[in-house]
Amino acid sequence: MAFLALLTPQLALTLLLALFSLLIYRRHFSPLRNIPGPFFASFTRLWHIHRILKGDQNLELIRLHEKHGHIVRIAPNEVSLSHPDAVKKVLAAPLRKGDWYKVIAFPDGRFENPMSAIIPSVKNELSRRLAPAYTLPNLLRSESSIDTTISHLFTWLDRFAASGEKIDLDKFFTFCTSDVIGEIIFSKPFGFLREGRDIDNTIANSHPQAAYVSIAGFFRWFHVMFLSNRFITWLGITPWGHLISTAMAAIAERQQKKDDLEKFDALAHWLRSLEVNKENGMEMHEVHSAAFNAIAAGNETVSAGLQAFVYYMIRHESAWQKAREEVDVVLGGRQEGVVGYAEAQKMGYLQACIKEALRVFGPASMGLPRVVTDPKGLEIGGRVLPQGTTVSVNIWVIHHSKEIWGEDASEFRPERWFKEGATAREKYWIPWGLGYASCPGQNIARIELSKICATLVRDYEIRQVDKGQEWRWKAYFTVVPEGWPCFVRRREGE
Secondary structure, three states, rough: HHHHOOOOOHHHHHHHHHHHHHHHHHOOOOOOOOOOOOOOHHOOOOOHHHHHHHOOOOHHHHHHHHOOOOEEEOOOEEEEEEHHHHHHHHHHOOOEEEHHHHHHHOOOOOOOOOOOOOHHHHHHHHHHHHHHHOOEEEHOOOOHHHHHHHHHHOOOOHHHHHHHHOOHHHHHHHHHHHHHHHHHEEEEEEHHHHHHHHHHHHHHHHHHHHHHHHHHOOOOHHHHHOOHHHHHHOOOOOOOOHHHHHHHHHHHHHOOOHHHHHOOOHHHHHHHHHHHHHHHHHHHHHHHHHHHHHHHOOOOOHHHHHHHHHHHHHHHHHHHHHHHHHHHHHHHEEEEEEEHHHHOOOOOHHHHHHHHHHHOOOOOOOOOEEEEEOOOEEEEEOEOOOOOOOOEEEHHHOOOOOOOOOOOOOOHHHHHHOOOOOOHHHHHHOOOOOOOOOOOOOOOOOHHHHHHHHHHHHHHEEEEOOOOOEEEEEEEEEEEEEEEEEEEEEEEOO
């Protein structure tokens, strides 16, 4: 209103009339006007922003779909979809990504990467240069180094078990997953497990950063003006702290040591790809972006998966015991060290428990926006959504759909993966997204989850300090729990 006071009365009236006309159009004349949803969502994105800041957008979307059905309007030009067909027609289709993804550009808005690129062909070309680093065979070439890093987590668990002190698993799981990412990307853990603390408050600061990214994607002009621009890049002042500074230093060091290109880590793959693809336009900033995205997406997401596994399993003691019996059988008796990935893959019940934990409490809480590009529109559930509409699929909504999973959709039941129809429902299990824009680092997550969960079940007994206490979490860009301290002890007989 202070801004309007500086304008002439005529100009102020014109602006107010234009704003009023826009709001009237959005509410009463938009092609989406008949789609149900929150009243204020039809006028402005601020309704969605409010739910993000409140930290419950995932649960609110589940509630809205249960109330209104398959299609819910969550912004003037965006609808959330829960129809089973949306998984195939939206996520698995080559639809352009929503403009929100542009916020992931690194180091600033001038540089596209596979995450920020919204055109499928551009995204696929950028991914082609980087993808070999994420193949399962290439990642497993570093399994012994991954084991060394993971073993430091169990050293800490043993210390807490011996002392009888409570442990914040949320912190130590994130220390571990962050260090594993450092090992996989450039053979250099970040040092969280070595020091047993949050260095420079890096992990604590990631929560407000996640909230910022979740919102800034809808106001990219603000993000570019104040943070993601060439001037900030030139100054070298970024808010990402220890993780990115360590990563950039490791990349610079590797460039000076050409013999290190013989390593098996992701950075070695990317630097070799850079040499091969220079004539095709590949530049160093693509390597920097790849490292940034791997770090940003790969630590707290996997930590959330680990936490979900333990949180739900210790509330279902029979599941923990059944998984342990299976681990013992597959391993042929008690063994030492971190369980191998190949062995963990043979543990069908354990894998079902991991899958169920990721279904009930997936790490990704934002919707996955795509844009209808066909002039004929997109047909979902008997309704045609017009060209230009942003359509989003929220993983939590799909994973908690009673239509897909049954009336017990929100309950942790590993046995559902062995019931009739489980194979048909597999296509709706999408913790890493789906299609051309699915998470490139999902094999990293699979390796960590399999190895750590199998070793935890084999070697430890875990219980919450307060068995009735529920964990706390906020659903920003990702959803990461905290505040559920536990007691840990070694398995009886050790």
